Amino acid sequence: MTPDLREDTVAMLAAAGITVTEEGKARARAELAEVAARWTRERRAALREQVGLPPAAAA
Numbered sequence: 001m002t003p004d005l006r007e008d009t010v011a012m013l014a015a016a017g018i019t020v021t022e023e024g025k026a027r028a029r030a031e032l033a034e035v036a037a038r039w040t041r042e043r044r045a046a047l048r049e050q051v052g053l054p055p056a057a058a059a
Contacts, residue, residue: 010020048056 013020045055048054
């Protein structure tokens with residue numbers, strides 16, 4: 001996320017009465033990292049097969 005986008009997001013949340021703290025941002029980053037770690041190559045391949053997409057090109 002670019003600095004301007006972060007500032008815009010914080011301002012938008014503040015306008016809605018939602019306070020953004022460093023602790024909250026750290027928790028959100030940790031949760032996003034956990035979710036990303038669960039999406040293994042095998043899991044993505046299984047999902048593509050389940051929804052009927054062709055296998056992804058080898059990287």
